[in-house]
Amino acid sequence: MSTADWKNYEPVIIPDIKDLDKIDVYVKNGGYKALESILKDKKKWADPKSVINEVKEANIRGRGGAGFNAGLKWSFMPPADGGPRYLACNGDESEPGTFKDRKIFEYNPHIFIEGALIAAYAMEITTIYVYIRGEYKAYIDMMEKAIADAYEKGYIGKNILGSGYSVDFYVTYGAGAYICGEETSMLESLEGKRGYPRVKPPFPAQKGLWGRPTTINNIETLAHVPSVINRGAEWFKSVGAENHPGAFLYGISGHVKRPGVYELPSGVPVLELINDVAGGMRNGKKLKAVIPGGSSTPVLRADQLDEITMDSDSLRTVGSMVGTAGMVIMDEDTDMVDVLWRIAHFYHHESCGQCTPCREGTGWLEKILLKIKNGEGEVKDLDLLLDLTTQMEGRTICALADAAAWPVRYTINRFRDEFEARCKKKVHVIA
């Protein structure tokens, strides 16, 4: 399927099937067939490596934000040595604008469980943890239930489907901290500590949970795996954009008529997602700006969006990124100074404080933006902000500092007039 007929795409992860969250319904609709195939069909899947190769070939780019080829990541695991190895599934979902993994927990938990089991088999892993943000109490309960059901039916546990392969699968959860979505912070949190990201190297594949080889994948990334096994890498690559294939769970929020999560091929034109999928702008307003993939991805002005599609190649040409495909849509009445201040507040609040450029930098970004927002800023403050962003980027343990710096740099550059106008004025009129 080319991107042009995206409207004919049939959803795989969140299809319109009633009660798909129940294990019997999932199995009736072809569920756990992929797991059975890799465990038992030795002609097709000679060994775990053959599974890794197929997934690598499919090029499922990580849906947690960084877009790294999942199969390639799996291939970094060192050879099994008989000791424990872990898969840690990232269900922290805290990047503002992102609300897609919860749809998998709610509507199709077993496709994620099946994907995680396939991943674990492929990497010869013995224990799987899924880490869900603590606020998602409802989804934590749903996942507990789904995993208990899969244990009961023999898809998890000892000697799965008589194959001799055994794995345990546990639900764990956080207690409110955005940083725990960062993979090494998540490992610290899983180990029962404060969520301080670790210095890399060593990478988690070498030293992860309790110093043992560990792979971290996003929930949606893993939910794509069963269809790659069932239909093949070629099918997956035929969906959506060439260098960023497969479907996305687009989470569309902000000033549109029909916000929500939509499963469609990658590479759909941004304007068609807004107008055809999300029903267009609310209250007859005009589009002003789009944040394409969660709060850290650089904002785009409406006039930058012609012909731009939701994939890394296209977004790069206008200086942005796919991120989590959590699209935040803003209308003509949006005050960009207020929006940027609120984003800066978020990153300052969530910085773990280990690195000076991040701890102090995010604080200064917020403070200066508040001053500008209150009409007390000067134009030279804008240059100070831009200077600060270059001081923060690439100088810290994890990417939170970069995630905080990008929106500041690009929002100011792309809406400079609005920021300058606010600087000169003394009174702030609240919209």
Add this chain to the structure above:
Amino acid sequence: MAYEFTKEDLKEIEKIKAKFPEVMPATLPVLWVAQKRFGHVEPEVQKLVAKTLDLPEAHVHGVATFYTQYYKEEKGKFVLDVCTCLSCQLCGGYDILHYLEKKLGIKTGNTTEDGMFTLNQVECLGACGYAPMLQVTNDKYVNHLTPEKVDKLLDDLKEGKEPEYEKIGMPRRKNI
């Protein structure tokens, strides 16, 4: 006051410990068990958690203070966490927060005199498409807020009626 876990709590704690190869990973989940039992994890409760798991008190304290969902002091009977982050800001999250401040007669961060409600503003709760929204005491999400819906929520809570889980249907494909 001396805090003690019940027999059921201790059973649950044993189950939690069985998930991990070490004891330390039980810190977060056992703090949750404690908060469920006592309504908060003030320092005396942290001590109990440390003692129960045979971990240093300083470790448990460090964890309890890192994560925002643990209540380090007593809160109102209901904690209203209003999201004012990016998408909620765009869709009127601050209006809802200010409406609640007026209605409850308190500033954000405080508890009403009768001990019923604590009002907070929080960061993105992963419900951006259903903004503005709030979460009640670390549990149910209440989405698509309007002043009327807030009024009803407060009335219900005062009567001890907690909100139901709001299932949000998938957007239908035929709309496209």
